[in-house]
Amino acid sequence: AQSVTQLGSHVSVSEGALVLLRCNYSSSVPPYLFWYVQYPNQGLQLLLKYTTGATLVKGINGFEAEFKKSETSFHLTKPSAHMSDAAEYFCAVRGFYNQGGKLIFGQGTELSVKP
Amino acid sequence: AAGVIQSPRHLIKEKRETATLKCYPIPRHDTVYWYQQGPGQDPQFLISFYEKMQSDKGSIPDRFSAQQFSDYHSELNMSSLELGDSALYFCASSLSTGANEQFFGPGTRLTVL
Numbered sequence: 001a002q003s004v005t006q007l008g009s010h011v012s013v014s015e016g017a018l019v020l021l022r023c024n025y026s027s028s029v030p031p032y033l034f035w036y037v038q039y040p041n042q043g044l045q046l047l048l049k050y051t052t053g054a055t056l057v058k059g060i061n062g063f064e065a066e067f068k069k070s071e072t073s074f075h076l077t078k079p080s081a082h083m084s085d086a087a088e089y090f091c092a093v094r095g096f097y098n099q100g101g102k103l104i105f106g107q108g109t110e111l112s113v114k115p
Numbered sequence: 116a117a118g119v120i121q122s123p124r125h126l127i128k129e130k131r132e133t134a135t136l137k138c139y140p141i142p143r144h145d146t147v148y149w150y151q152q153g154p155g156q157d158p159q160f161l162i163s164f165y166e167k168m169q170s171d172k173g174s175i176p177d178r179f180s181a182q183q184f185s186d187y188h189s190e191l192n193m194s195s196l197e198l199g200d201s202a203l204y205f206c207a208s209s210l211s212t213g214a215n216e217q218f219f220g221p222g223t224r225l226t227v228l
Binding site for chain 2: 105
């Protein structure tokens, strides 16, 4: 079975500082990995995804993530935080052979950005 | 671009009442997923449909049922509502279960009093 663990339920950074949100996954097969962002009272928006190929993936709003198989990690980074980045971030996994295609989410990390 | 539409956006019900949530996927998307997100929780998979057939089932209570219709829209029916059913219910759609990306709707916020 697949699972996702996000380290840190709350992360606070200053505007302009590096953003690092941690995600580790468990999967017996090559995973598809996703990062979603959720603003208050809104739906989930895809930031980026890893399926196959290049392990460093770039997403929207300046975010990127690196798939590291040896570390079973898929950490999300952004070089310089903006106030508008304050939101809840979810890492999710979908197994390659999972015919149902459901997403399994981590517990979420709330990002706060201080002026 | 067209997005996933969910209705209603907000719903208030009493305990033991029934509720019906509707989801209209992106045009040409044939797969629909339902997720439940409790307060401060991560989204939990409930059920999915592909080409009008149930494709997977998660932690969906027996009091809930769902189906996908010929126009690919889906409805989640919830009966004997309990206080614990209060949550944000998301629908997502994709083009076939093998697709990489699910597109999420804005959600329906259900409050059970």
